[in-house]
Amino acid sequence: MSLSIKERIIRNLFAGYKKSQAKVHSLSYLFWECTLRCNLNCLHCGSDCRKESNISDMPIDDFVSVLKNIKTKFKSSEVMVVLTGGEPTLRKDLEECGRQIRNQGFPWGMVTNGFTLTEERFQNLLNAGLGAVTLSLDGLEENHNWIRENKKSYTRAVNSLKIISKAPNLVYDVVTCVNKRNINQLEEIRQLLLYHNVKAWRLFTIAPIGRAKLFEDLSLSGEEIKYLFEFIKSHRNDDIIKINFSCEAYTGEYENKIRDGLFYCRAGINIGSVLADGSVSACPNISRNFIQGNIYQREFTKIWENEFKSFRNRQWMKNGICKNCNEYKYCLGGAMHLRVEENSEILCCLNYKMKYNETN
DSSP states (O other): OOOOHHHHHHHHHHHHHHHHHHHHOOOOEEEEEOOOBOSOOOTTOSSOOBSSOSSOOOOHHHHHHHHHHHTTTSOGGGOEEEEESSOGGGOTTHHHHHHHHHHTTOOEEEEEOOSSOOHHHHHHHHHTTEEEEEEEOOSSHHHHHHHHTOTTHHHHHHHHHHHHHTOTTOEEEEEEEEOTTTGGGHHHHHHHHHHTTOOEEEEEEOOSOGGGGGGGGGSOOHHHHHHHHHHHHHTTTOSSOEEEEOSSSOOGGGTTTSSSSOOOOOBTTTEEEEOTTSEEESSTTSOGGGOOEETTTSOHHHHHHHOOHHHHOOGGGOOGGGTTOTTHHHHTTSOGGGOSSTTOOOSOOHHHHHHTTOOO
């Protein structure tokens, strides 16, 4: 890859910034896997969630204890709490959860498939302090329903989009999983979002983790990845809707051209998580082999300060196709959710697939 002098300077400076961030590791984003139950059975699910789970929902009092502990070290207003799952809206006490999180001084948001969201429920969540929402919409009706395995899923998601988009002062975006079935509908999806006055659209690809690893034929080829990146690049200056590629992967020559800023996997550096069983990790989609402790055994802040070594020093990731890659210093081996365990090789590299035009 040929970089201009300016691009090389920017990337080298950013590499230094990442080292300093890993050293300081100030928590700014906390996922709470508030349930493992889900009302859909999506083919691309990275967590393999089901309608019923053998792990009970964590009581809100237990999570509030974590927040109180975090407040002893970090300013609550500077740590964003994001409720995920599973499907958060399956918790009947979701409003109470949000209210207690807000009462502790933390801003909070949620990730939802929108299947059960109603205007009344949404208003109640806003009253409980809901400040941000990420809604999933994976294509036009046929493809969305197919990958979500529910014939009502698309209609429900669009109805939720109508509800969410009307809320003043709410930060929200729509996320779309780009796969072989919907990649040729990107412009049509964009027009749909424009029609509903969506201001932010985030695109991502399928990672071979969770349930999704059973459907690797959905993964994009190198040529399709480049098509996706070119599509995003061509619309980056749109005035109405801001399009970003997700933080999932290093993108080679497309760095700083298809999302805000350069690639940086902040898992375990600025991002932490409390999973449904009390386990502590970073992004919930990261392999359970990287669990660092449990809130029922140690305080979160002690785990955050004393563990996460494999997250903050990623030299171990320089193996497999990363070993001799001259771009390793820019990506540090990719995102943590693409490693099964420490010293394992990367499951997939979008930049590598583009370079060598891999077909799947």
